[in-house]
Amino acid sequence: MTKLLPTSTAGSLPKPSWLAQPETLWSPWKLQGDELAEAKQDALRVSLQEQQLAGIDIVSDGEQTRQHFVTTFIEHLSGVDFENRKTVKIRDRYDASVPSVVDAVSRQKPVFVEDAKFLRQQTTQPIKWALPGPMTMIDTLYDAHYKSREKLAWEFAKILNQEAKELEAAGVDIIQFDEPAFNVFFDEVNDWGIASLERAVEGLKCETAVHICYGYGIKANTDWKKTLGSEWRQYEQAFPKLQQSSIDLISLECHNSHVPIDLLELIRGKKVMVGAIDVASNNIESPEEVAATLRKALEFVHADKLYPCTNCGMAPLSRNVARGKLQALSAGAEIIRRELSV
Template identity: 80%
Template structure:
C-alpha cells in the first residue's frame, strides 16, 4: 500500500462527480447529452476537467478528482468502452431494487479492448501536484446496470468485470493516480451477495495495486428515486452494518460512507475501526449549502469512532445533479468545516 505524500490532517476530497458547465451538457441532469461533438467535444471535456480542478483547488480541497467531467454517467461510460455489451439492444431492469431503467445488454464475453480513462487521468495528473483520486464503478454496481443475456449469472459477470477493472486500475496507477476508488452503492442493497462474493470481486478489482484503494458506498445521488427510497428506510439507516464487518477485514484501504443529514448511526463507523474513512459531511440531496460549523459538527462526531489521522472529510455522494454555484459553495463549506476541526485538534 502506498501512503499519500500528504501531511495535512483531515485531507478533504469529493465522492466523485461535480456539475458540468452549461456549455458542455444540460445542467442538473443525469445522463445529459453532450452539447458538443467531435473535436469540440474532446476539447470541451478537457476544459471542463481543468475547471473542475480549479474549483476544487480554490475551494481548498486537498485530494482532487476530475469531477467525472469526461463521462455522462459513473457506470455506463465505462461500460460503453467494453466489448460484449450491446447498447442498441436494450431491456428494462430494476436498478438497485429502486427504479426501472432501460439498460444495454450483455450479448457475449466481456472484455476491455483498450484503456478507458487512462488518458484523462494523465491529463488530470498534469493539472496539479496535489494527490489525485480516480473513480471507477465497482463490479456489483456494474452488473446491476445491465441486462445479462450471456453469462446469466450475476456472480460470474461480476468476476469478469473485476478482472477488467483491475486492468484499468493498474494503468491508472501507472498514470499517476494516488487513490483508485470503486463505487459500490449496490453494497447498500444486496447484502447477501455483497458478503458472499461482492467484496471478493472488489478485492480482485484492486489486486496488485500499490496506491491506496477506496470503496464508496452511499444512498445515491440526490434524485427523486433515491430520496423517495430513503423515506422508506425508517428512523435509522443501518445498511452499513451488514457489510462493514467484512469490509474491515478486506484489502481495501478506505471506506466512504454517507453521514450528513442522514439517519446513519455514526457509531457504525466503529465496525471499520482501523480503516481510513471518507466521512460524507456534505448532503448532495439539497441545494442548501452547509455552514462550516455544520460540517465541523459532523466531523467531531465521526472522530469518536475513527482516529483523526484516518478521517477524510468528503461529500455524501457525487454532486452532478446540483447547480454549479451550489456545488462550489458546498466544497468551500467542506474545506472550511474541516479547517475548524483541524485547528481544534492542533490546539
C-alpha cells in the first residue's frame, strides 16, 4: 500500500432493502435459492461501488453475503447444532439465543472464499476481508462438548487458519479478525486469547488485522458504554501483548468514544486503523472532525502506519448516512494528507 493514510471500513455496510430488512442486525433474507445468491452478488457490487465513489482505498464486501459477522461463519461448520439453542449472555452484556456445540467442530468446505474471489474479480484495489476471531466466536455459542473456552477457541483458530489461507490464495490483501470480546475478558485475552489469534494467522503472508471495538450502535452496547465512566481504558489490557504479537494492524475505536488517545502509545510500531467515524450515531461527521481525530492519532502513530477507518460496522445505519460517513472519512483523510505534504 503506497498511498499515505489509506482509508477503509471496519466491516459491514448497510444492505439494500431488496436483500434484507434495512437498518436491522441479523436481518433475514428476503429471497432464497438462486435468486438470493444472485442478489448477494449484486449487493456486493453495489457496496463496492459505494466505497469506490466515496474514495475508500482498501475496499471490502461490506459483509453483504452474511447475516451476522459471527454466526454466518459458524453456520458452515460441523459440530454445531442450530436447532438445539440455548440462551447465553453475550460479552457479559445481553442475552441471546445461540447454537450449541455438540461435537468436535470442523470446517467441511470454504465459507467465504467464493465471495472473496468474486470481489477480487470486481476491483484492482486492495481488498480486506473480515472473519470472526476465536474468542468472539466462543462467546456467541453454548459449549456442550469441549466444556473449555480455551480448547474451543483453539479449535476455532485452526479452522479460521484454514479459511484465511484460502482467502489469501483468492487474492485478499488484508485478513481482519473481529475480536470485540478482547474488550471484555481481559484475563483470558492475555492467558490464551492472543495466542489463539496468533494460531489463526499462522503461515499467512498477507497482512493481518485485529479489530477491537465497543460494538454496533445498538441499545445493549450504548447502555453498556454508559457504565464505563469518563475514560474507557479497556484497550490498556490487551495492547501490550498485541504490540508484541505477529498481527500487522490493530483496528480500534476512537471518534466520539472515551478512549484516551495516548493508549495508542502501547501499540507504537504497529499499523493502526484509527476509527474516525462514529457508527453509533446518525450524525454525519464533517471532514474536519475526522481530520481532528487523525491529527491526535498522529501524535502516537507514524503517518505511514495510520489507516483512517470507521469505529465498527455500519449495518444498522441507513445507506444515506453510511454513504455520508464514508465520504467524510475520505475527505478528512485528504485534509491530513495535504497537511503532511506541505
